[in-house]
Amino acid sequence: MGEQKKKRDLIALSSVPLVMTLGNSMLIPVLPEIERELKISSFQVSLIITVYSIVAILLIPVAGYLSDRFGRKIVMVPCLIIAGLGGAVAGWAAWKVQSPFYLILAGRVLQGIGSAGAAPVVIPLIGDMFENNKEVSSGLGLIETANTGGKVLSPIIGAALALFIWFLPFWFIPFFSFISVLLVFFLVKIPKTEKKSQSIKEFVICLRDILKEEGRWLYSIFAIGCLIMFVLFGVLFFLSDILEKIYKIDGVYKGLLLAIPLLALSISSFIAGKKIGDHKKVMKIAIVAGMGLLAISFVALRIQHNLLFLLTFLIFSGIGIGTSLPCLDALITEGVEKEERGTITSFYSSMRFIGVAAGPPAYAFIMNQSEHLVYYVSMGASVIAMFIGLLFIKPTDENEESKETKGKILKMT
Template sequence: MSDHPSAGSSATIPWRSRTLYFVIASSLIGVMGVSLISPVLPDLRPVFGVSDSQVGLVITAYTLPGIFVTPFMGLVADRVGRRNTLVPLLLLFGVAGAGIAFVDTFRSLIALRFLQGIGASALVTLAITIVGDVYEGPRRNAVIGFNGSTIGAGAAMYPLIGGALATIRWSVPFLFFGIAVLVGVLAALLLEEPDIGTATDVRTYLSRLWAVLFLPEALAIYLAIFVAFSVFYGAILTALPLLLSDEFGLGAGQIGPVLAMVAVASATVSSQYGRISQWRSASQLVALGFIAYGLSLIGVWLAPSPVAVGVALLAFGVGFGIVMPSIDTTVITLVSADLRAGMMGMRTSLLRLGQTVGPIAFTFLAEAFFVTTVEGYRTLVFGSGVVVTIGGAVAYLLLRE
C-alpha cells in the first residue's frame, strides 16, 4: 500500500494511501468525545445527583483544554513532526476516556474528561494538517470533502451507539473511547512522517504566524468557527437533548437517532464538497451554511414532535457539511507547510472556545432567567436561529457584492 502517492491533479480519493486511513481514524476519534455521550447526558443527572448546569460541565471540561492547548500542539507539530504529536494524544484520549467508566464521583468524571480533552485537542487539527501536507489541488479538496463526509457518518452513528450502549449502563459508552489506544499504537508503527521542510527558529516562526492571524480573511474564518460551534454545542448537543428529555420524555436510546440527523445530512453534503466548492467561493459557502443553521434552529422551535425536530435538524447538517470543509480549505491554503499546523491549531482553539462557551451559556441562561428550563431552551434556540440566519444572509449579500 502506497503511503504518499503523488498529489497530481486528480480529484479522486487515494484509496491506496496508508496516510488517508490514519487521517480518517484520527478525525473520527476527534469528534467522538461529545456526540457519543450526548444522549447520555440526561441519565447522568440521577446517577450523580447533579443539575442541568452541572451536566453541561461534562462537555465544558472536555472542550476547555483545547482553547489553550491546541495552539501549543500546532507549534509542536510544526517543529517535532505530525506523528510524534499525534500518537501521545491518541493514547491519552483513549486511556482517560475509558477510565471514566470506573469512576464513582462526579468530580472524578470531570477530571478525566479534562484529561481526555487534552488528548482530543489537536486530533482533527493534525488530520487536516496532514491532508494539506500530503495532497494538493483537486485531490486535496476531494480528501477534505471525504474526510468531512466520514466525520459526518461517524457523528451520525455515535449518538446511536452511545444511546444503545447507555441502555446497558451509563458507563458503557465511555469504554468505547478505548479504541483510540489501538489507533495510537498502529500510528506509531505505520504512519510515515510528512516532509514539511526545515523548521525556522521559534521567534521567527511565532512572528510569521502572528502576522497571518490578523489577515482579514483569517479573522473572519475564526469568528465563523467560534459562532458555529457555540451554537452547535450549546443548542444542539446540550440544550436539545435536555429539552427532548423534559418536554417529550425521551430516553437516551431515543434521543440518539434524533441528534443523528445532523450528521446524516452533513455526511451526505460533505461527500459532494469537491463539486460544491466549484459553485461558490469558500467564504460564500460559509455564509450559506449559516443560513441553513439558523433556519434549522427556527424549525426546531416550531417542531411539535421529536420526529419534526429530527427533520428540522437535517438543515443544520446541510449547513455543517458546507461550513466545515470550506473553513478547513481556507485555513490550510493561507500559509506554507511549516506554519500549517499552527494555523490549524488556532482554528481548533477558537472551535474549542465555542464548544466550551455554548453549553455553559445555554444551560445557565435557561436556568437563571426563565420560569422553567424547557421555556428557556425553546426561547434560546429560537433566538439563536434568528440571529444566525440574519448574520448569514447579510454576510452572503456583502460577499456577493
C-alpha cells in the same frame, strides 16, 4: 502516491476525529444517569464535558506549534495514546473507586490534552500530504464527514452502552483510541518536510506578522467556525431536551432522532468536499449559501415547529452547516504555507471548540427565557456568519494569481 495508498491514509486519518468526537459527545445522553449514580449536582456532572473542552481550547494552539516544529505524526500518535489513557482512568475510577468524581475529572483532563494534539492536527496534515488542491478539498470533506459521523453515532452508542453498565462509555474511549493509533502509525506515511527551528519568540513574531497581514479573512473563518459550532451544539442540546420533555422520547430512540440532522450534515460535508475542488470562489458561495439556508431553516421553525416540521427543517440546517464546513477547512488549509499551517489551523480548531463549549449552556439559559428565543438566536447567529463570509472572505482562484501574491499566506486577498 497511489490511489489505494491515498485512500488508506485518509481512512486512517478519519479515525482520529471520529474517535475524538465519540469520546466526548457520546457521554451527553448518559450525563443524567452519571449524575444519579455518583449522587452529584447538575453543575458537577456538566464539568465532565466542560473540563475536556476547556483543556482542549487552551492546548490546541500549543499542539499546532509543536506539529509545525517537530512534525504532525510525532505529535498526533502520543496524543492519541494520552486520550486513550484518559478514558481508561475515568472508566477505572467509575468501576473501582467508591467516590470517583474527581478521578473521572482527572481522566477527562488527560483526554482533553490528548484530543488537543490529535484531531486538530489532522487538518494541516491533509494539506501536507496532497499537493493537488482538489485532493485536499476532497480529503477535508471526508474528515468532516468522519467528524460528523461521530456526532451521528455518539448519542446512539452512548445510550446503548449505558443500557449495560453506566460507565461503559468511558471504556469505549481507550478501545477505539488504540485502533486509531495502529491505523495512523502503520498506514499514514508523512511526506518529508524541513522542520522549523524557530524559537518561541521568533514564532510569536511570525504569527503576529501573519495575523497583521492576513487577519481579515483568517479572523472571518475563525468567527464563522465558532458560530457554526455554537448553533450546532446549542440546537442539539435544545432538541435533546424537548424530545424528552415535550415528546416523551428518550434513550436509544432519542439518539436516533438526534442523529437525523447530523446524518444530513455528514452526507452534505462529503459531497461538498468532493465538488468544490480548488475553486475558492465556489467555496465562498457555498459558505454564504449554507449559512443562508441555516438562517431560513430557523425562520421556518419559528413559524411552525411540530415534531415532523422540526426534524425536516433541522435536516435543512444540517445541509447548510455540512456544505460550509469543508469549504472553511479548505480555504484555511490551502491558504496557508505548510510551515505555519499547523499553528493557524489550530487557532481555527480552538474557535470551533469554543463554539462547542459555549453552545449548550447558552441555549440552556435561552430556553429558560423562551423557546421562540432559541429560533431567533440561531437565526441571528446564522445571518451574522453569512454576512461575515459575504463581506470579509475574498478569495482569488489560483489561475488568477500573480507570482507576487505568493508569500507566506497564499491564495487569498
